[in-house]
Amino acid sequence: MGHFTPENLAKAKNTISVYPQARSALIPLCHLAQSQDGYLSEEAMVEIAELVGVSPAEVRGTASFYDMLHTEPVGKHLVSICTNIACMLAGAYELLEHATESLGVHSGQTTSDGEITLEEVECIAACDRAPCVSVNHRFFLDVDPDTFDQLMTDLRSGKHSSEVPSHGTLSRVERSLGLAVPREQVAEERAAADKARAERKAKAEAAGADKK
Amino acid sequence: MTVTQAPKIVTSRMGYDDSHTLERYLATGGYEALKKALSMNPEAVHDEVTASNLLGRGGAGFEAGRKWSMLRPNPVRYLVVNGDESEPATFKDRELIERDPHQLVEGVLIAAYSLQVTQAFIYIRGEFALGIERVTQAVNEAYSHGACGNNIFGSGFSVDLVVHPGAGAYICGEETALIESLEGKRGFPRIKPPFFPAAIGLYGEPTIVNNVETMSNLPWIVLNGGEAFAALGEGRSTGTRIFALSGHVNQPGTYEVEMAKPTFRDIIFDPSLGGGVRLGRDVKAFIPGGVSAPWFGPEHLDLRLDQDEVGKAGSMLGSGSIVVMDSATCPVRAAWRIARFFKRESCGQCTPCREGSGWVDKTMRRIEEGAGREEDLDLLLDICDNIAPGLTWPPAQTTICVLGPSIPSSVVWAIRMFRDEFLVHIKDGACPYA
Structure with missing residues (x-):
């Protein structure tokens, strides 16, 4: 117990308080745990279970259904390449192949320096600027092999640190008050x-x- | 060309860089519609929505006013807004969420008042991190502006809005799966009947689930009247609608146009819209309404963007997303990629969908990779016939939700339209486009 920092525990309790039933906060609390640890740890799932009143297995069972919840550590930057229809028509598979070669990892794997986890994803809804890539769920559009390599270099050097928060951070804006x-x-x-x-x-x- | 100069109803602020801010919203008439709605009685607001004949913009196209009248009377009711936009090639809700969050919030507040709910949830797809930030900010500002919370604008009506993030699952765009997800569970669709949300929804209470674009239309409808909205478009397809255009067009993007006036040819070729096919090529095929919709060929280009006209022609306007494939597109590869999507996103509850999507994916893949057999085409049709018997449109349903019956839409129609190209893959043992 006590996996959440005191500050995050307070946030978790605030989140629970805006729902008629505590269990509704399960997914938001999983996101909160990911923002704290970069992934959803066993300890976090146990604490979330206690907070929302279900068993740890139910938290894991729910979390495992959702692509964005990672129960194993991922790299500092989760680089997601969309290969669905609109991106495919714009060359996304060629981009994915290039990424696999230049990073030396396949989809689902992390570079040895722990900087980048590559993943192939389904449509992320930026089809007019295909192929599209997101890094920690922030969009980079019209990406070709050259701009992809530049993006990886910039991510490693921290150039995008202001617009791309650490992995797991969903929203940098928080609800300012409880229910009214x-x-x-x-x-x-x-x-x-x-x-x-x-x-x-x-x-x-x-x-x-x-x-x- | 019949691209009309209809007013921009939901994209009027998109030209401003600061369209997402409260300042811009207030400077352009923001929250006036909510004040007007609060001065009317809730039923009168509902009447305006019914008069507008606003069709739900999520995909099914059900009349919003009629949906609202199905809400079971009960002391506790909920409103849930579906911002889980995940249908491949659909990106219009993301723009509304990111670039005009206050318009969405105002629409939700108007609906909440008309439906007399005291709590509403805006479920936003987890991948839309910026969108979640923008709407959370807008909700915070709406509270401090007095537009949300206790006794809004001194009207005596009180409502709380909660922004709820998803976590990556296409199926949560299905309304009953979305409700399960909002209850903190896996996104497993519920069987209808009995679980029609308007009767038994969130926490078992009557619930209305409406799409983001549907909600975003409400401020204009309240300010200008349902009649003015219904005066645009034709027949049941009233008002304007955002079409998301992608694929092999020169100017992909989102375009708000009057419904039932322009044709697919207009939206693809008009210089102010799609601007034509890249490299001056021909349209080989296009998807008229998201990847769950059967494909159309060039002979369908002159159909109007009218829900019923497209439905009668054998497909659907669905989520309003049009994907154009030019003459250099491999139809096997395109259909395979869509099949693979459904395989990845099937929730796994129903056998025809869970098993069928995997079979279709594998069989399509082996044809595309040159290892297909001639009998594979019959095999594919047979698998699809087991998922949606008869292979008609609209499809027959053997599953809890409509994800399963959407699987044949790309594969079966691709085989019907391009059987000779499938056979070339099989005979040559390779993709001719590779």
């Missing part, structure tokens, strides 16, 4: 909904009993 609708109003609505639900259930059961 008066809690009594929400509680009243909740109670009325629960009552209506119980009534529907009782009615359905009575109808079922009649049939028997």
Whole structure:
């Protein structure tokens, strides 16, 4: 326990507080853990499980469904090359081949200096500027082999550090306040909904009993 | 050419570098529509949306006003905005999210008021990091501007907005999978019936799920009236729509045009739009509405961008994304790449989709790589017929959601249109375009 830093633990609790059910915060907390550690560690999953009230296996089971959640460490820069239809038509496979050769790693692998993890991804929605690449989910567009090599050099030298945050950082803007609708109003609505639900259930059961 | 000078309804601020800021938004009429909506009663706002005949812009094209009237009466209801834009070649919601986040937020607030929900969620695809930052910023600003939160603009109506990030899964664009994901689970679609969101949605409560572009139209509709919106376009295809044009055109991009007026030929060739095919080549085939849509050939270029006209011709406008393939395109490779996408993104719940997508991917790949057999074409058609029996459009469904029935759209139509090219791959043992 205590895997999140005190600051991130406070953020996690704030995030949970904006959802009607804590489990909804599961994916946002996975992103938070990735922003802290660069990947989703076993320890983080255990703590997230405790915070949202599920088992660690449920956190892992959920996280493993999503491409952006990495349960193994990745490089400092996650370089994603789209090869879906629009990028393919613009030469994305040739770009991927070039990247594989110039970096010396295949999709899913990390360079030996730990700087770059290469991955081939599905459409990332910048099809008018194909082929497109994202680095830690920040877009670089109209990329050809030459600009790709330049980009890798610039990433290694830290030239893009202002626009490309470290891997796992999703949003550099955070919610500035909690929920504002008066809690009594929400509680009243909740109670009325629960009552209506119980009534529907009782009615359905009575109808079922009649049939028997 | 029938490219009309219709007003820009959702892209009016795109010319400004600071289009995403509250200052620009307020300077260009921002949040006036919300104030007007709050002065009306919620049903009257709903009536304007119904009168506009705004068709949902996510892909299915269902009337937004009609969807709203299906919301089951209940003390707790939710509004969820689908910003999980992941259909390959679709990139219009990303522009709206990144470049006019306040317009989206205002649309959501108007819908929340009309539907009388006290909490709404904006689910944004995880890969849209900048978009998540921009919308989070816009929501923060809307709260401090008094447009969101407790007693908005002194109207007595209160609502909370929460921005929720996805984490990379195409299937979460399907509304019931999106709800599962928002509940903190794997994005497994729910079976309908009974899980129509308007009846049993988020946390089991009635929920409306609407697309980003659909929401972004609401401020204009409230300010100008549903009738004015319905006066644009023709028939059921009213208003304007953003078309995302990509592939082998000279000027790929997003273009907001009046619905049902321009044709595919217009949007691909007009100098103010697509500007023609690269290197002056011919159109070999094009996809009219995202990769789930059956392909069209040059004979379909004169169809209008009208939901029903395209539907009758055997495909769909879907997510509004048009992919142009020129005469130098290998149709086997293009169809294989789309098949591979569905294989990667199948959630795995239903056998026809989970197994079928893998079979189609492998068989298509071996044809493209020159190891195909002549009987592979019948095999592909047979697999696809097991996924969507009859291979018609719209497809029959054997699965929980429509991802499965979308698998045949590229493969089967490519075989129908370019059987001779498939056979060349098989006979020559190689791709002639490689």
